[in-house]
Amino acid sequence: MQSSNATTLLVTSFVAQNLMTLTPALTVILGADVGTALMARVLTYDLSWLSPLFIFIGVMLFISRRQTRVGQIGHTLIGLGLILLALQLIVEASRPITHAAGVQVLFSSLTGDILLDALVGAFFAMVSSSSLAAVLITATLTATDVIALKVALCLVVGANIGSGIQALLNSGKASVESKQVALGSLLFKLMGAVVVLPFIGIFAHQLDKLTVSSADLVILFHVFYNVVRCLLLLPLTEKMAQLCQRWILANDNESEKFSTGYLERAALDTPSLALVNAARETLRTGDIIEKMMVSLKHAFQGQQGEEKAVTRYDDQVDALYTGIKLYLAQIPREELQEQESERRAEIFNTAVNLEQAGDILETMTVDIAAKSLAKQKPFFTEGLEELKTLYDNLLENLQLSLSVFIARDLDAARRLRRSKHRFRRLTQRYSLTHVERLSHQNKQSLATSSLHLGLLGEMKRLNSLFCSVAYGVLDQREAEEE
Numbered sequence: 001m002q003s004s005n006a007t008t009l010l011v012t013s014f015v016a017q018n019l020m021t022l023t024p025a026l027t028v029i030l031g032a033d034v035g036t037a038l039m040a041r042v043l044t045y046d047l048s049w050l051s052p053l054f055i056f057i058g059v060m061l062f063i064s065r066r067q068t069r070v071g072q073i074g075h076t077l078i079g080l081g082l083i084l085l086a087l088q089l090i091v092e093a094s095r096p097i098t099h100a101a102g103v104q105v106l107f108s109s110l111t112g113d114i115l116l117d118a119l120v121g122a123f124f125a126m127v128s129s130s131s132l133a134a135v136l137i138t139a140t141l142t143a144t145d146v147i148a149l150k151v152a153l154c155l156v157v158g159a160n161i162g163s164g165i166q167a168l169l170n171s172g173k174a175s176v177e178s179k180q181v182a183l184g185s186l187l188f189k190l191m192g193a194v195v196v197l198p199f200i201g202i203f204a205h206q207l208d209k210l211t212v213s214s215a216d217l218v219i220l221f222h223v224f225y226n227v228v229r230c231l232l233l234l235p236l237t238e239k240m241a242q243l244c245q246r247w248i249l250a251n252d253n254e255s256e257k258f259s260t261g262y263l264e265r266a267a268l269d270t271p272s273l274a275l276v277n278a279a280r281e282t283l284r285t286g287d288i289i290e291k292m293m294v295s296l297k298h299a300f301q302g303q304q305g306e307e308k309a310v311t312r313y314d315d316q317v318d319a320l321y322t323g324i325k326l327y328l329a330q331i332p333r334e335e336l337q338e339q340e341s342e343r344r345a346e347i348f349n350t351a352v353n354l355e356q357a358g359d360i361l362e363t364m365t366v367d368i369a370a371k372s373l374a375k376q377k378p379f380f381t382e383g384l385e386e387l388k389t390l391y392d393n394l395l396e397n398l399q400l401s402l403s404v405f406i407a408r409d410l411d412a413a414r415r416l417r418r419s420k421h422r423f424r425r426l427t428q429r430y431s432l433t434h435v436e437r438l439s440h441q442n443k444q445s446l447a448t449s450s451l452h453l454g455l456l457g458e459m460k461r462l463n464s465l466f467c468s469v470a471y472g473v474l475d476q477r478e479a480e481e482e
Contacts, residue, residue, distance in 0.1 A: 122165060283406060
């Protein structure tokens with residue numbers, strides 16, 4: 001898979017999970033196109049030594065310091081090493097194509113028809129599943145005088161379009177948001193092609209004057225074209241996002257199609273396996289709660305329409321909760337051992353807490369939309385910073401609670417319990433500072449006072465729900481010690 005398509009898939013997954021909006025997603029993809037072009041230049045050098053070096057150093061750092069920042073850097077180095085290795089394998093696997101007689105005949109028959117050459121380049125990129133490989137092969141064919149420089153430049157532009165078409169085709173069964181991102185990426189590539197193709201002969205004539213090899217000219221044009229296209233189109237990302245949202249409308253019935261994924265009825269005869277399935281579905285519920293938290297953050301930041309996304313997510317949480325509840329009820333209790341019975345109760349309690357958390361998050365987001373955004377009554381700057389600080393702590397506690405739920409780690413449970421107490425003290429302090437602002441007759445604080453204090457109370461409830469899993473682990477450990 002080519003790096004630009006891989007980035008497109010990653011970005012679309014972020015958008016689908018509500019971790020990124022459409023406008024910054026399109027900005028990232030424009031940057032990824034530039035990165036892919038630069039990678040084509042980098043891969044003209046012999047970097048076969050760099051991939052194993054990255055992987056070796058990354059593995060050593062990750063194994064020795066797995067839970068630290070250094071370990072995460074090692075994890076990143078492993079990923080970079082594997083990416084470099086994959087790109088080198090793509091190039092090496094594609095290299096024999098340049099020596100195939102049929103390919104040489106096909107490309108040598110291209111006579112400089114701009115549209116035809118661009119279409120061939122797009123088709124070639126789609127067949128090879130890599131615009132990067134298509135560009136490198138084009139450079140090789142140009143160096144061996146199989147094709148003229150003008151034809152090569154058309155093929156490069158077409159290869160960029162082909163990668164956009166492939167990304168759009170790959171998003172066929174994906175979410176609406178993913179399709180919008182892929183469409184925006186393709187439209188940006190088409191806009192660049194429409195602008196540059198009429199002048200491709202001029203570019204070829206000017207580049208031919210440079211004392212650089214033909215292969216390097218193709219690569220340099222690829223880099224220059226994507227850099228200029230990125231710079232010119234960056235101001236249009238917001239307009240493009242609006243256009244894609246109008247062309248591909250969100251499906252209001254998407255939540256109705258949502259269903260459980262791990263609750264297999266065949267596993268009910270094996271209680272241990274059934275409990276694992278229920279735990280996985282509960283963890284999936286936690287992931288959706290995390291998405292709702294991100295929507296809440298967007299609402300804090302003044303983004304409109306987040307209450308609709310939260311309502312859709314809450315419907316999904318309700319569907320999962322109902323499925324988990326009924327699934328646990330079907331597990332034969334008489335076949336459960338003592339530890340399995342305790343785990344069953346813990347899964348049920350966690351599912352209940354997450355369902356209640358979803359309702360609270362929906363209420364909070366709807367209240368912000370109705371009482372702050374709709375009435376154009378923004379929070380006071382200091383108050384908003386306090387809410388954001390609480391949000392960061394709340395999100396961290398949610399993630400830690402899901403880790404405790406799965407791993408049942410005693411140290412993590414103790415850390416989560418301490419975090420609960422710190423959060424409670426923090427909400428008390430922020431309540432007092434808000435009252436102090438009211439005593440100074442701060443207009444913004446007065447206008448949003450009831451909403452602000454209500455959010456503090458709801459956040460305190462959320463934190464209690466998230467942290468409750470710690471007490472189950474700690475109580476069980478104390479019982480075992482007794």
